[in-house]
Amino acid sequence: xxxxxxxxxxxxxxxxxxxxxxxxxxxxxxxxxxxxxxxxxxxxxxxxxxxxxxxxxxxxxxxxxxxxxxxxxxxxxxxxxxxxxxxxxxxxxxxxxxxxxxxxxxxxxxxxxxxxxxxxxxxxxxxxxxxxxxxxxxxxxxxxxxxxxxxxxxxxxxxxxxxxxxxxxxxxxxxxxxxxxxxxxxxxxxxxxxxxxxxxxxxxxxxxxxxxxxxxxxxxxxxxxxxxxxxxxxxxxxxxxxxxxxxxxxxxxxxxxxxxxxxxxxxxxxxxxxxxx
Numbered sequence: 653x654x655x656x657x658x659x660x661x662x663x664x665x666x667x668x669x670x671x672x673x674x675x676x677x678x679x680x681x682x683x684x685x686x687x688x689x690x691x692x693x694x695x696x697x698x699x700x701x702x703x704x705x706x707x708x709x710x711x712x713x714x715x716x717x718x719x720x721x722x723x724x725x726x727x728x729x730x731x732x733x734x735x736x737x738x739x740x741x742x743x744x745x746x747x748x749x750x751x752x753x754x755x756x757x758x759x760x761x762x763x764x765x766x767x768x769x770x771x772x773x774x775x776x777x778x779x780x781x782x783x784x785x786x787x788x789x790x791x792x793x794x795x796x797x798x799x800x801x802x803x804x805x806x807x808x809x810x811x812x813x814x815x816x817x818x819x820x821x822x823x824x825x826x827x828x829x830x831x832x833x834x835x836x837x838x839x840x841x842x843x844x845x846x847x848x849x850x851x852x853x854x855x856x857x858x859x860x861x862x863x864x865x866x867x868x869x870x871x872x873x874x875x876x877x878x879x880x881x882x883x884x885x886x887x888x889x890x891x892x893x894x895x896x897x898x899x900x901x902x903x904x905x906x907x908x909x910x911x912x913x914x915x916x917x918x919x920x921x922x923x924x925x926x927x928x929x
Contacts, residue, residue, distance in 0.1 A: 660748060661803060663709040667752075668759035670708050675760070676700055677724050677731040681926055682762045684735045684753075686769035686869060686889075686911070692919050693723055693736055700724040704737070711739045711749045728927030733762065740868055742846040747797040751876035755806065758880040764821075764929065765882045766922055767874065770911045771841065771867035772850060772902075773890035774859040780893060781914045783921070784837040785825050786817050786886040789871050790863055792844045797872040798879055807879035816878050821885040821925060828924045834917050839864030841888055843871030849902055855894030865890060885925065889914040 676699050685692055704710045704720045712720055723734040739750045757765065773782065802809040822838070829836035842858045844850075846868030850858070858866050865888045874884050891910035892902045 661805075663752070664755045664759055667707060667709045667756045671702075671722075671756070671760055674700065674702070675724055677726070678761060679724065679731040679733040680761060680763045681730055681766065682733045682735070682757045682764070683727075683766040683922065684738050684768065684873060686738060686767070686867075692768075692915060692922070693734060695919050695923060696723060696725045696727045696732065696734060698723055698725040709752065711745055711752065728923045728925075730926050732926065733757065733760075738869060738873070740846065741793060741795070741872065742868060747793075747795050747799070747872055750872050751797045754873055754876045754880060754882070757877075758806075758882060763882060765873075765877045765884050766926070767870050767884065767886040768918060768922075769841075769867045769870050769886070769888050770891040770907045771865040771888040772855065772892045772894040773865050774855055774894045775837075775839070775864050776895065778837065778865075778890050778893060780890060780910050782835060782837060782890040783829075783914060783917055784839045784841075784865050784888040784890060785822055786841045786865075786870070786888060787822060787838050788817065789841045789843055789874065790858075790861060791871050791875070792842055792858075793872060794845055797876050807881065811875075811879045813875070813878060816874055816884060818883045818885055821883065821929065824925050824928060825885065825887075825921055828921050828928075832920055832924075834921065836921065837864075839888075841870060841886070842866040844868055849892075850894055852894075852896065852899055855899065856896070859894075866894065885922075887918050887921070889918060
């Protein structure tokens with residue numbers, strides 16, 4: 653095993669050991685909150701908050717709308733861990749750094765991972781503020797998060813991705829959305845490196861290859877989570893529309909506002925899934 657491999661495995665163990673010494677709960681569920689979606693923490697009965705900069709080996713989020721805190725508490729009556737802010741490839745982090753928290757989650761006992769993101773929609777039936785449950789993804793990142801030496805203690809060399817997004821949790825989400833009268837779309841998420849928003853031609857291309865929504869996160873995290881055999885569920889908030897005739901200039905602030913408005917619907921679904929699962 654080379655020196656870099658030893659450092660990575662050592663960092664995972666060091667961070668997990670640190671968290672275990674201060675955790676007051678034993679969560680098996682984790683949530684990653686994307687752009688503009690950090691307010692979901694208000695629905696958590698918080699027991700412990702740790703800024704990322706105080707956690708050994710943790711990167712620090714640099715994006716507006718990502719607070720950069722690890723939160724432990726209860727949601728839906730269950731112990732949970734929540735990342736209020738994630739790390740993106742476009743920030744300059746390596747894929748190893750982007751997905752490092754997933755490795756730590758596995759090491760402290762997490763079994764199920766919920767993810768959220770803000771994305772551009774590419775379907776006629778989408779409106780700004782809609783929710784799309786991710787049922788599959790297309791990886792358009794320039795680097796694969798599992799590239800390099802595989803560590804068998806972390807996962808198999810060639811992980812299967814045929815059920816990356818848990819059919820069980822997706823079925824439950826559809827039932828909950830119907831009960832609560834929430835419009836919940838299903839679709840394929842295209843993950844790109846960013847940080848530019850898409851050109852009209854790129855939106856068209858992503859739609860042609862089978863995408864329904866596009867964003868700059870989630871895919872690397874899900875790949876590593878499945879490598880670690882975590883069950884995954886993800887929701888995209890549609891914050892802008894990438895269809896010819898509907899494309900308008902969009903800013904990061906616009907995305908944050910649209911995500912914030914849709915947050916209660918997403919929270920209602922995730923909270924109920926956690927409660928029932």
